[in-house]
Amino acid sequence: MNGCGPVVVGVDGTAEGLAAVEAAAWEADRRGAALRLAHALTWVSPDVPAGVAPWDPDGAGTRDRVNQAFSDAEGRARRVAPHLVITREVQVGAPETVLGSESRAACLTVVGTHRIDGARGRLHGSVAGRLTARAGCPVLVVRGRHTRTGPVVLAADESPRAREAAGFAFAEASERGADLVVLRARRNGRTTADALSALREKYPNVTVRTPAVRGRHHRALVEASVDAQLVVVGVPRGGTTAVLPGSEGRSILRDAHCPVALVPAADR
Structure with missing residues (x-):
């Protein structure tokens, strides 16, 4: 397949999210495409201490958690396809909005079946549908067994x-x-x-x-x-x-x- 852009995958640090990363890495590798790791930060209350970014009320805490999620995801992807080109993106917004935006330049968007923002929201039928409504490419929902056999x-x-x-x-x-x-x-x-x-x-x-x-x-x-x-x-x-x-x-x-x-x- 000749992809028109990267394979985008939602990263949240969960086991379900890492399974989605593995699937996305395989998809990117067989398409000859790059892999883009996308993390959605849900906007929090504006009532945070002075001098602290509203998306990071814990100071470096949120940044450290996001970086760890990215590191884990990249490590899992490289186990599947060692030579993949991998990029990272963090945006503030709902997961379906962030991934929908990223999907416009992608050949495939991959999501897991549970949380994809690490703190809130679960990916079920309605969220997957909202993502698809915004998506500029097909959306692969990783669930059940991920096998290379069968029709x-x-x-x-x-x-x-x-x-x-x-x-x-x-x-x-x-x-x-x-x-x-x-x-x-x-x-x-x-x-x-x-x-x-x-x-x-x-x-x-x-x-x-x-x-x-x-x-x-x-x-x-x-x-x-x-x-x-x-x-x-x-x-x-x-x-x-x-x-x-x-x-x-x-x-x-x-x-x-x-x-x-x-x-x-x-x-x-």
């Missing part, structure tokens, strides 16, 4: 944005040397069928399987994620949930057994 699973429907997700899923399957399992939400319409036909020609090395979906679509995705290395879901840019209706989109982030890629696209 890539695509959640497909008939919306225009399904094309973006399908293109990303085919590219991932091709680069990973994996099969692509396409689970369709509906059988009517031509959007998905047309997109898949063109992408089969573009990626002839990808074996595509389209098993019948029995029962609820999101449950089929969760079951397929047990043996998968990645689930790919299209999301509306400016929206808050995945392409699946209502709470089903959020349930994929909550229940999937492997990382989930949220691919933003405009509904046209």
Whole structure:
């Protein structure tokens, strides 16, 4: 893959955050991209002692904690890919705002499934959705097992944005040397069928399987994620949930057994 920018990952010093860093390092290495470590500082009360920066009421304490989080993250990344180019960035703001800003120049943004600011806020479906609404690139939510085996699973429907997700899923399957399992939400319409036909020609090395979906679509995705290395879901840019209706989109982030890629696209 030829990335258009770095792989950005949220750093918070937690075990979940370090797992996300490892995944991001692997993604950056195979893309030939740099890795950008981003830390979001939540703005604190202005009632701090005179001469102390409002974002650092503990004086050097906050700076030391942030530097330690960066050092731990860089060490973990270098264990995965020793020769990566790694940069650091600290911004004041909510995690989804900071990472959304960083994502505009990135090829991929990676986040863990729990805290990503080290003190407040937890990454769950709604926060991931808010990040995706701001993101300028796909968002990889690292959860469950992170394996290099198994298929890539695509959640497909008939919306225009399904094309973006399908293109990303085919590219991932091709680069990973994996099969692509396409689970369709509906059988009517031509959007998905047309997109898949063109992408089969573009990626002839990808074996595509389209098993019948029995029962609820999101449950089929969760079951397929047990043996998968990645689930790919299209999301509306400016929206808050995945392409699946209502709470089903959020349930994929909550229940999937492997990382989930949220691919933003405009509904046209």
